[in-house]
Amino acid sequence: MAYRTAIMGATGAVGTEFLAILEQRNFPLASLKLLASARSAGKKLSFRGEELPVEELTDKSFKGVELVLASAGGDLSKKYAPVAVAAGAVVVDNTSAFRMDPTVPLVVPEVNPQDIARHKGIIANPNCSTIIMNVPVWPLHQVNPIRRIVVSTYQAASGAGAKAMEELKEAARAMLDGRGFTPKVLPHMAAFNVFSHNSAVGPDGYNLEETKMVKETWKIFHDPAILITATCVRVPVLRAHSEAINLEFTRPMTEQQVREILSQAPGVKVVDDRQKNYFPMPLDASGQDDVLAGRIRQDYSVPGGRGIALFVCGDQIRKGAALNAVQIAEMLH
């Protein structure tokens, strides 16, 4: 089935990646409409050798559209996803607008593809850090149920959008040139610095990104019994997130078992060369579909051989956003 498709936020970091992925995967399209703000109307973006015009997003944008890939921000999704659904479209929404809505499936195709079938017009794409953690953790949980996850992220600028990626480059140039730099997109100096994730901090001290990793994982795994704690920070990396993950299993788990399971897991590539000290790196993960997993070792802080530590990297714009959404769209009937 070829869909009449629209991309909401086509000029953004995720939007432009949607174009690249639809082209690379030869996604069946009957037509493709590019939607962004009035600022971008008239701009051209290349797709399959053609220059496609960008149109301003309005209430009328969705007439005749069957599939919407949305990544223009939560407020715009809240406003326009219902408009698109009323016009007869299925919306795969990359924002956080509907993720925790119990009537909306939240899907990582490697984990819970069966949830797609119960959609009522909107399917939510999870948070990027959640996806990158869930892809390698789920197959382990299937074999030996996980009781507790401790995760620390090292998140790229791309998660804050194309403008944040530009700001990181400009900040680095300014620092190297000895010039002053005032951040405008991110709250703090992005270059040569690390800071707590830029989402709002709740009264309990957890920022929204950390809370998303916990609650979204519960929903995707259908398992709110897993204890999860996250620490999310931004690092001066352009487009791939890294995560240090410590897992406590129900039964003993060896590093060999984990390596075997992950080497067969869909969407995972094991990169774990101790001799060469070669492990997952965000630069290696950039532009790749797979989540790289390595530094697989026993976590001795968990008694009874039930602890495993690992380090993973995944492309935030691809598997963390655009690729996951296109994979969901590929599973629609």
Ligand code: A2P
């Ligand atoms: P535009 O480039 O015209 O501002 P990112 O996540 O990389 O920041 O991208 C955000 C995307 O959302 C861009 O495509 C941006 O378009 C789009 N966008 C932002 N504000 C609006 C708006 N008011 N109406 C439609 N699209 C918007």
